[in-house]
Amino acid sequence: MTVCSGTNAGTYFYCYDGNGNVVALVNAANGSIAAQYAYGLMDDVMIFNRRLSDDEIRTLFESQGGVLPPEPAKASPAAPAAKPDAATRLKAVKALLDQGLINKEDYDKKVKEIMDAL
Numbered sequence: 001m002t003v004c005s006g007t008n009a010g011t012y013f014y015c016y017d018g019n020g021n022v023v024a025l026v027n028a029a030n031g032s033i034a035a036q037y038a039y040g041l042m043d044d045v046m047i048f049n050r051r052l053s054d055d056e057i058r059t060l061f062e063s064q065g066g067v068l069p070p071e072p073a074k075a076s077p078a079a080p081a082a083k084p085d086a087a088t089r090l091k092a093v094k095a096l097l098d099q100g101l102i103n104k105e106d107y108d109k110k111v112k113e114i115m116d117a118l
Contacts, residue, residue: 001025008034033099089114 001012012034015024025035046060084092090111097107 035100086114086118 001014003009003012011028012025013028014022015026017023017039019039021037021039023037023039024033026032027034052060083089093102093107093110093114096102097104102110
């Protein structure tokens, strides 16, 4: 697929699942995932005005009859891994923004946090 104009101009490849459904669009120029799609029923939709914590999501899931698989056994604690350098962390945050996983406001906040820690 080719988008001729606008901020998303470029060529994209379709990715299909085993049922022939388009599940993603991949940017032909750099291989990044431009969009992802899910198929299935949506029921019991809830909308919140803030991000929920992992515990809140788990509680809601279980309150609706959901059953989580058991957590894998944790290995003995090892020495804490070294924190990646600022350049690596900045690249990772930029990748999240480019993939649409975070918005510009969150990106700016995280960049400021990394830079302030220098």
